[in-house]
Amino acid sequence: MRLRRSERESRRALLRFIASSPLAYGLGAGLLPRGAEAQLDELLEALIESPEQALNVFDFQEYVKVHMPTGHYWYMAQGADDQRMLTVNREGFTKIQLRARRLIDTSNVDTSVELFGQRYDSPVFIAPCGALATFHPEGELAVARAAGTANTLQILSTVTNNSVEDVTEARGAPLWYQLYPTSDWTFTRAMIKRAEDAGCTALALTVDIPARNLEPIARFRRDSNEECQACHQPGFEAAFSTKAMFADADLSNLGMGIRGLTWDYVDRLKDATSMNVLVKGIVTGEDAGLCLEHGADGIIVSNHGSRAEDSGRSSIECLPEVLDAVDGRVPVVVDSGFRRGTDVFKALALGASGICIGKPYIWGLGAFGQPGVERVLAILNRELRIVMQQMGTVDIASITASSIQA
Ligand SMILES: Cc1cc2nc3c(=O)[nH]c(=O)nc-3n(C[C@H](O)[C@H](O)[C@H](O)COP(=O)(O)O)c2cc1C
Incomplete structure (x- = not known):
């Protein structure tokens, strides 16, 4: 297969990637894991050259491992502590088996779902991820257009590079807005009002990172080079000055963080x-x-x-107890580690109303912009349709607890 870049260029990028990986750090800066050189040709030959060539979402991950700047890659790819949760989240799905039913006419499969009165063609939604311009100049706008092509839900991060108004226009339908509260309620309330005025139908308060320990990016920053420092100035003001929703804020007096929050904040949001x-x-x-x-x-x-925390509990394993407590009274969406149509199917069978993806669409975005995100969504939806046909389920409602053995 012919490579997009010259082989030498790609080889250098891959070497840089491997050399800055936690493993290489562990061995001593610059040292490559034994045998890595020998695998280079094979890895490079396997890389896709266009979105259409991708067979699964991991093809995009392999692409960005080589082509994305190392610091950006680790900002995106890192997990808590020793990265164990990345594996834990994937392994959670293997603990659930499928119970296929035969001889049901699945010539026409309907993957559409409805949430808060809005119909989407797919239960695979876009999770809020901050600062998407890090991965592609069109950032959230490219993702919005791709979400529009797939007619699916996009949840926009508080720390978006593009404004909620522009992203809504690019999506062509209402978004949900994700909230990280600021230290200033007046500012936070105005931001919420702005999202509401832009047509957002839901506000998702993120509560899972009162503190966190992300070593790969900290390690990379510690060792980062002039190339990185040219764009990244230290401090809150520098980081937030590029975030669209903070363009008019007095950043010298603003802080972020959820450590001080308690449940009455949910009441406050409901009132606001x-x-x-x-x-x-x-x-x-x-x-x-x-x-x-x-x-x-x-x-x-x-x-x-x-x-978030290195709990050892995958997201899919946490889902049943949440669903039990909710008992159908409100929709429950789930994310973290979804990479296959069968993963989506299992969550729906447990009772989720939809699932979100984060990193997979960033892989698509970083690799090829909007067409990359479109292809990631198309692959997951194709895989979901396939498993629905294999399981004899014609629509989302027919995916039930009897479809799985947990
Ligand atoms: C690079 C990156 C940035 C993220 N930024 C946010 C954010 O701004 N707000 C938020 O609530 N979650 C954020 N998340 C978490 C995602 O919303 C989502 O929970 C997670 O990515 C889903 O897991 P997955 O990446 O394994 O698919 C971010 C995740 C990543 C990878």
């Missing part, structure tokens, strides 16, 4: 907006119950894509 309020980052039945007590209209089960 007519949007549906969801809580993102719930992993226990107890907290699901508290969400309902405080009037939440929905829950997102999530461990922040492996970036």
Whole structure:
């Protein structure tokens, strides 16, 4: 296969990537793991050259491992502590088996779902991920157009590079807005109002990272070079001056963080907006119950894509106790580690109303912009349709607890 870049260029990029990986750091800066050189040709030959060539979402991951700047790659790819949750989240799916039913006419499969009165063609949604211009100049706008092509839900991060108004226009339909509260309630309330005025139908309060330990990016920053420092100035003001929703803010007096928050903040949000309020980052039945007590209209089960605590519990394993506590009263969406149509199917069978992807669409975005994100969504939807046909389920409603053995 002919490579997009010259082989030498790609080889250098891959060497840089491997040399800055935690493994190489562990061995001593610059040292390559034994045998890595020998695998280079094979790896490079296997890389896709266009979105159409991708057979699964991992093809995009392999591409960005080589082509994305190392620091950007680690900002995106890192998990908590020793990266174990990345594996834990994937392994959770293997603990659930499928119970296929035969001889059901699945010539026409309908993957559409409805949430808060809005119909989407797919239950595979776009999770809020901050600063998408890091991965492609069109950032959230490219993702919005791809979400529009797939007619699926996009949840926009507070730390978006593009404004909620521009992203809504690019999507061509209402978004949900994800909230990281600021230290200034007046500013936060104005931001919520702005999202509401832009047409957002839901507000998702993220509560799962009161603190976090992400070593790869900290290690990379510690060792980072002049090339990185040319764009990245230290400090809050520098980081937030490029975030669209903070363009008019007095950054010298603003702070972020959820460490001081308690459940009355959910009440406060309910009073402050007519949007549906969801809580993102719930992993226990107890907290699901508290969400309902405080009037939440929905829950997102999530461990922040492996970036929250190193709990050893995958997101899909946390889902049942949340669903039990909710007992069908509000929609429950789940994310963290979804990479295959069968993963989506299993979550739906447990009772989720939809699932979100984070890193997979960033891989697509970083590799090829909007067409990359479109292809990632198309692949997951194709895989979901395939497993639905294999399982004899013609629509999302027919995917039930009897479809799985957990
Ligand atoms: C690079 C990156 C940035 C993220 N930024 C945010 C954010 O701004 N707000 C938020 O609630 N979650 C954020 N998340 C978490 C995602 O919303 C989502 O929970 C997670 O990515 C899903 O897991 P997955 O990446 O394994 O698919 C981010 C995740 C990544 C990878």
